Amino acid sequence: MTAKRARNLAFAALVLIAAMIWIFPLYWALTTSLRTEGRIVSDSAGVLLDEINLAAYREVLSTSKLARWYANSIGTSLTITGIVLLFGMMCAYALSQLRFPGRRLLYLLIVGSFMVPVPALYVAQFVLMSDLGLINRAWGIILPQLIVPVVVIVYKQFFDAIPKEMREAVLLDGGGEFTLLFKLYLPLNWGITAALAIITFISAWNNFFWPFLVATSEDMMTIPVGITQVNDSFGVAYARMMALALLAAAPVILAYLVFQKRVTEAVMISAGVKG
Amino acid sequence: MTATGVHLEGVTKSFGAVDVIGGVDMQIGKGEFAVFVGPSGCGKSTLLRMIAGLEDTTSGSIHIGARDVTHEDPAKREVAMVFQSYALYPHLSVFENMAFSLRLARRPRKEVEEKVNRAAGILQLTDHLHKKPAQLSGGQRQRVAIGRAIVRAPEVFLFDEPLSNLDAELRVQMRLELARLHKALGTTMIYVTHDQVEAMTLADKIFVLKSGMVQQAGAPLDLYDDPVNRFVAGFIGSPGMNFLEATVSAHDTDGIRARPKGQPDLDLSVPITSRPAIDSAISLGMRPEHLTLTDGPGLQVTVDVAEELGGISYQYGALQDGSPVIFQQVGARHGLRGTVQNLLPEPGRIFAFDAGGQRVR
Ligand SMILES: Nc1ncnc2c1ncn2[C@@H]1O[C@H](COP(=O)(O)OP(=O)(O)O)[C@@H](O)[C@H]1O
Ligand SMILES: [Mg+2]
Numbered sequence: 001m002t003a004k005r006a007r008n009l010a011f012a013a014l015v016l017i018a019a020m021i022w023i024f025p026l027y028w029a030l031t032t033s034l035r036t037e038g039r040i041v042s043d044s045a046g047v048l049l050d051e052i053n054l055a056a057y058r059e060v061l062s063t064s065k066l067a068r069w070y071a072n073s074i075g076t077s078l079t080i081t082g083i084v085l086l087f088g089m090m091c092a093y094a095l096s097q098l099r100f101p102g103r104r105l106l107y108l109l110i111v112g113s114f115m116v117p118v119p120a121l122y123v124a125q126f127v128l129m130s131d132l133g134l135i136n137r138a139w140g141i142i143l144p145q146l147i148v149p150v151v152v153i154v155y156k157q158f159f160d161a162i163p164k165e166m167r168e169a170v171l172l173d174g175g176g177e178f179t180l181l182f183k184l185y186l187p188l189n190w191g192i193t194a195a196l197a198i199i200t201f202i203s204a205w206n207n208f209f210w211p212f213l214v215a216t217s218e219d220m221m222t223i224p225v226g227i228t229q230v231n232d233s234f235g236v237a238y239a240r241m242m243a244l245a246l247l248a249a250a251p252v253i254l255a256y257l258v259f260q261k262r263v264t265e266a267v268m269i270s271a272g273v274k275g
Numbered sequence: 276m277t278a279t280g281v282h283l284e285g286v287t288k289s290f291g292a293v294d295v296i297g298g299v300d301m302q303i304g305k306g307e308f309a310v311f312v313g314p315s316g317c318g319k320s321t322l323l324r325m326i327a328g329l330e331d332t333t334s335g336s337i338h339i340g341a342r343d344v345t346h347e348d349p350a351k352r353e354v355a356m357v358f359q360s361y362a363l364y365p366h367l368s369v370f371e372n373m374a375f376s377l378r379l380a381r382r383p384r385k386e387v388e389e390k391v392n393r394a395a396g397i398l399q400l401t402d403h404l405h406k407k408p409a410q411l412s413g414g415q416r417q418r419v420a421i422g423r424a425i426v427r428a429p430e431v432f433l434f435d436e437p438l439s440n441l442d443a444e445l446r447v448q449m450r451l452e453l454a455r456l457h458k459a460l461g462t463t464m465i466y467v468t469h470d471q472v473e474a475m476t477l478a479d480k481i482f483v484l485k486s487g488m489v490q491q492a493g494a495p496l497d498l499y500d501d502p503v504n505r506f507v508a509g510f511i512g513s514p515g516m517n518f519l520e521a522t523v524s525a526h527d528t529d530g531i532r533a534r535p536k537g538q539p540d541l542d543l544s545v546p547i548t549s550r551p552a553i554d555s556a557i558s559l560g561m562r563p564e565h566l567t568l569t570d571g572p573g574l575q576v577t578v579d580v581a582e583e584l585g586g587i588s589y590q591y592g593a594l595q596d597g598s599p600v601i602f603q604q605v606g607a608r609h610g611l612r613g614t615v616q617n618l619l620p621e622p623g624r625i626f627a628f629d630a631g632g633q634r635v636r
Contacts, residue, residue, distance in 0.1 A: 165358040165359075165362035166364065168327075168329050168356070168358070169358065169363075169423075170375075171329070171348075171349045171350060172327065172329075172349045172350060172356050173350070173375050173379060173423075173427070174350040174376050174379045174380055175350075175379055184364065187367075188365065
């Protein structure tokens, strides 16, 4: 009894330590953002939160194009999420339920596209976007991010698991493929749809490198790219940068707190697929 | 016969190189309750699904009423199907499950409510309309599946082993309800089962299938009294018919005499008009209720198990050579287990089959 209790305590302590290691960068960003720029680089800045100064936030909110970047981030991330889910779902439905020549090959190609690291495509994609005249355009940010094979693969697995009789019942009831997809397969998979939506949105929101390449004008930047704009004539402005980073992360953190269970589920499912 | 309900002509089905249905002709009258019965894997479901349009027809034609539906979409055939697994839509309420087809057809809201409520009334589901399928018992889910079919007012109802997921008591109850439903609606119904008791109790007309071929079609008692081959004779009736191998020992005016294997001093009279050659092999079929105890010579059966059901009992035993024999006793109270009994078939109640299993008449 007591041995078990001791083991539990030890385990709890271990988890607590691990959690503290994980949370420290966030904590550090918070303390830094609440200090004055001068204090951060001086020796007196310790680990404890001993100063609450909102100057960095005030500065960032008044001088940067934060509102604009927010709008850009929300717009591109929502568009990406919507299109990726809709097309991924339809593609998975076709692969899972329709019989057409080349179906298996197509599926293998999609699974295979997993193996290609996204950065390997940056140059080709940049040239393509540039040829299409989409540099510094929202669609230039969005289009390359629409390739998310994991969504297709996850949906296909879930669609495969739906009993054939249910499909046949809909056919007899007078439904066609669209009815099947939107009135049967989608409603039966709202849970996984929410999970996929959340991870797609978060990864689009957090994406830095691609928007950084495409959006060179301040007006087109997303939040993570915007953070790099915050420096003054003396160099990097740590407090302001951290304040901006926290503001950028806020929606994601909020989404995580609200949808905690779904996010965990989503990460586990896609990790399972990625193996 | 009345108007045509469903008519199949030369229907075949192959899955790749495998022929599953091999040339089926059948005529089901409008309003008839037809049952496909046969052992597992004989093609009952496949045939039903072909009528529903869920499987393509390889060759032959399928008519529903006067319409040739051989190449018609399932939805346009005006058939409704009740699946063994029920296949209810788990995310929709009972009401919406039943309303699904009407909603797809964009029927006015009032009509939808009226039809669903009427079906729910017939099936005693009125108190459950707002529930999800997961909150229902097996019997209730079964009723919802039937309700979904009723609401569409189809020309033909198709049932694929609808009761096999229910426990024994509920199965008997639902069987009665289905019989009542058929009476109330008067719609053509086709019902698939491997359970010959279900077939006997429900059917106006039974189609016995084996290996994708109709062995015999007819009213339940006609099949029982006059099977065309050994398969049908053995399949219809419970407990099943007894079969004994025998040789033809003599011809006489009323038929032939046959000597069961291992019973040198017993000649059974078999009333058939044909005259198979003396000494040729023949199978004799006798139903358990047609074997009676006798004091004189007869089939010597050692009884090892007795099923006493109160009114009747089934006695299970074997001849000296080990061939199993079942016979029925009515109202008897003397335990026969462990005893040796002499049995004779009632005169005229003996069927003969040739080596290929065909009935010899
Ligand atoms: N889609 C299919 N592909 C290949 N063979 C099939 C298919 N469906 C059924 N079969 C075969 O057809 C035969 C009849 O099946 P089925 O109609 O389900 O039998 P039953 O309903 O009488 O038990 C079985 O041997 C089965 O294996
Ligand atoms: Mg079957």
